[in-house]
Amino acid sequence: xxxxxxxxxxxxxxxxxxxxxxxxxxxxxxxxxxxxxxxxxxxxxxxxxxxxxxxxxxxxxxxxxxxxxxxxxxxxxxxxxxxxxxxxxxxxxxxxxxxxxxxxxxxxxxxxxxxxxxxxxxxxxxxxxxxxxxxxxxxxxxxxxxxxxxxxxxxxxxxxxxxxxxxxxxxxxxxxxx
Amino acid sequence: xxxxxxxxxxxxxxxxxxxxxxxxxxxxxxxxxxxxxxxxxxxxxxxxxxxxxxxxxxxxxxxxxxxxxxxxxxxxxxxxxxxxxxxxxxxxxxxxxxxxxxxxxxxxxxxxxxxxxxxxxxxxxxxxxxxxxxxxxxxxxxxxxxxxxxxxxxxxxxxxxxxxxxxxxxxxxxxxxxxxxxxxxxxxxxxxxxxxxxxxxxxxxxxxxxxxxxxxxxxxxxxxxxxxxxxxxxxxxxxxxxxxxxxxxxxxxxxxxxxxxxxxxxxxxxxxxxxxxxxxxxxxxxxxxxxxxxxxxxxxxxxxxxxxxxxxxxxxxxxxxxxxxxxx
Numbered sequence: 001x002x003x004x005x006x007x008x009x010x011x012x013x014x015x016x017x018x019x020x021x022x023x024x025x026x027x028x029x030x031x032x033x034x035x036x037x038x039x040x041x042x043x044x045x046x047x048x049x050x051x052x053x054x055x056x057x058x059x060x061x062x063x064x065x066x067x068x069x070x071x072x073x074x075x076x077x078x079x080x081x082x083x084x085x086x087x088x089x090x091x092x093x094x095x096x097x098x099x100x101x102x103x104x105x106x107x108x109x110x111x112x113x114x115x116x117x118x119x120x121x122x123x124x125x126x127x128x129x130x131x132x133x134x135x136x137x138x139x140x141x142x143x144x145x146x147x148x149x150x151x152x153x154x155x156x157x158x159x160x161x162x163x164x165x166x167x168x169x170x171x172x173x174x175x176x177x178x
Numbered sequence: 179x180x181x182x183x184x185x186x187x188x189x190x191x192x193x194x195x196x197x198x199x200x201x202x203x204x205x206x207x208x209x210x211x212x213x214x215x216x217x218x219x220x221x222x223x224x225x226x227x228x229x230x231x232x233x234x235x236x237x238x239x240x241x242x243x244x245x246x247x248x249x250x251x252x253x254x255x256x257x258x259x260x261x262x263x264x265x266x267x268x269x270x271x272x273x274x275x276x277x278x279x280x281x282x283x284x285x286x287x288x289x290x291x292x293x294x295x296x297x298x299x300x301x302x303x304x305x306x307x308x309x310x311x312x313x314x315x316x317x318x319x320x321x322x323x324x325x326x327x328x329x330x331x332x333x334x335x336x337x338x339x340x341x342x343x344x345x346x347x348x349x350x351x352x353x354x355x356x357x358x359x360x361x362x363x364x365x366x367x368x369x370x371x372x373x374x375x376x377x378x379x380x381x382x383x384x385x386x387x388x389x390x391x392x393x394x395x396x397x398x399x400x401x402x403x404x405x406x407x408x409x410x411x412x413x414x415x416x417x418x419x420x421x422x423x424x425x426x427x428x429x430x431x432x433x434x435x436x437x438x439x440x441x442x443x444x445x446x447x448x449x450x451x452x453x454x455x456x457x458x459x460x461x462x463x464x465x466x467x468x469x470x471x472x473x474x475x476x477x478x479x480x481x482x483x484x485x486x487x488x489x490x491x492x493x494x495x496x497x498x499x500x501x502x503x504x505x506x
Contacts, residue, residue, distance in 0.1 A: 140423035142421060142444045142488075144451070144477070144479075146380065146421055148474040148475060149264070149273075151440040153262060154438055155437070155438040157278055158280040158286070159214060159215075159436075165338070165340065165349030166438070168226060168244075169349060170474040171266075172228055173474040
């Protein structure tokens, strides 16, 4: 069960949680956006939830062997862009770690430590690495957009800096995902 | 409407080609590739769904400003010949990356002459200038057929079109307007970072070399280059880099004189997500792979026990699958 609270206590907790879930109508969404632009703590809180949601979707898609999706396709990225934030996976990962650390109570930390000890004793270090997924984010994945940009740039440079389609198409792909 | 105009102009070029054939000797491929690299130019280019304002000083500096068909800015790329800066609106950073080493145009032309047969398409006009058409037909199956419309006075390519073996157009870049000033000042390539943006490395290069250099040992994963490389392609360079998420990545670059092929390897845990439009295909070994035939470039992704690979280029699907089958 998710807590529908932000750390700002502005009274818009429900609205921001619903915004993250994409459940607001246009008018309410407009109000939530106006508030987010003006209120730093609520903005931080909303970004935390978006980062978590983004991570869950990515891991879920991977585990169920569903077609992958780029960060640029996700709400996280759109919102982060709108709030002039960096939409990269690295920042999302850092945000998730900090978010979990902030939210964990002393009892939570004790429980996490107990899980490490018990898992290590019963199933070995690799199981610890597996179990650690619930307090540390999964390994960052490489971004295919970088490959397309690099390849396009190489094709362009290797042609003497002339203008070639692979680089132009890589730039277009940043706006129109294939 | 504008798009139809460009397509019509290209169609007209193809028709006019036969009529004017053999009126005059076409420019040699070497002249075209040298002119592409060393001629100062500025102008406007149409490519796919983009319009670009472009300039280059013939000594490594270049500038490209991207717009969509409605005139909305899609960002810019500026290069000083050693580094390139890429800005995309909406992103609070400007990605900077080193320009990778590449062969001189004379060497590339020699390689291209071995791998492509040249057919003259005769004289025509493009961007209000007289041009010569050259069709470069690959001697080996799988590579695209390239058509270049080169300026008759300078040899500079004013139009480049790539077609797959089945005749379908892969992409097309055409100058709508061009001029060839004697020189362009350095200030033409200066850029101002938009307010609130910072410059950040798109990737950090840890090691690089060309075909003669040994690849580094001690990678955090086992990356094996493919045993099969399409005929005509040669290993040009390799690179070990970390992306912004600190993912160690190994990359091999291949070139056939005209076209490039890139193979990326990361550990299995860092395998990138396949684009939504990619579809499942099977390698000869039965290994499942993902194929994107209509992205920015054709892309094949697969993984082995030790590494995850992504191959990017303009070859046919059959060639992609053959390469992948030997990098298992």
